[in-house]
Amino acid sequence: MEGKNIQTATIGGGCFWCTEAVFQEVKGVKTVISGYSGGTVPGKPTYREICSGLTGHAEVIQLTFDANVVSFEEILIMFMATHDPTTLNRQGADVGTQYRSVIFYHTEEQRTIAEAVLQQMADYYEEPIVTEVTALEPFYEAEAEHQDYYRSNPQQGYCSYVITPKLTKLRQLFGEKLK
Template structure:
């Protein structure tokens, strides 16, 4: 019995140390200085996490001024994350995220934040709809103080409007890891897939009904 208790104590000690190490790594991401992505051919980039990236990608690609939405991972500390390594949410690490490439002359970062909140349940913690887990948490990434102020002001206004706590975290942008090829444009390429029909398309349609003024003409 003593040997068992000693083994258990050692196991718990290492477990606590590992959790502390992971938490410290994640806290370093949250406390880091933001990295600003320069314009490329007049186009800017923004980063958001809000549940399954298939859903979020489709929402932003419906917005006028958005050239492309790329699915991937951000907000964590592991290098070269993969869908398999990130999909169980066992450790506090990356979230499924999207990189939005947009024309700031057509659509502002401020409007993209409005799109973000209008396309989700802003009070759901660690997930959206049926997708639950740390990897599905809501995060808005800022690249400078101006963006951070926009996010915080809109988050505060929404909290007041709903009289509720807004789940979205606010992180300094560090790095976006592009997801696997088979995740890109998933909703458009797989319109009859069960999840797309039952979750992704209804979420997109709810957003369109809320903000029709920002949609592309073909949407």
């Protein structure tokens, strides 16, 4: 395992606070940035605009990771296991296209891996997987108050009710892969 093999992934599985908190715990993940991608409105959108559902953007995270420590495939398996990829444009009480399940691939290799993971994971769900697999569109970093949200606000209601159980599930399923 010589040197580092730093790669980038961009995924969305509902509220970016949840997805960010999950991947901040994974060994080999170097950075996790909450943001927006996949919209039709030009220019950098704001959180308020995203929440309207009118821009077409999804709440996503963009992470860098050392593929010598954790593979893109492993990241996608963790992603699929820590959100519901069978609900179209929603995660729990969060409803709208901004909360869709999406994998924005950076390379053709990532596209191939993403499609294979979705096929492999299909048997684990009673309903069909609706996760989009699409080429990366411009990524816009979210406002500062949305970065490190769970770490900064673990006692906030949404965090304790929605994110903490996701992290518990993550530890149960992937404990050896966590920091």
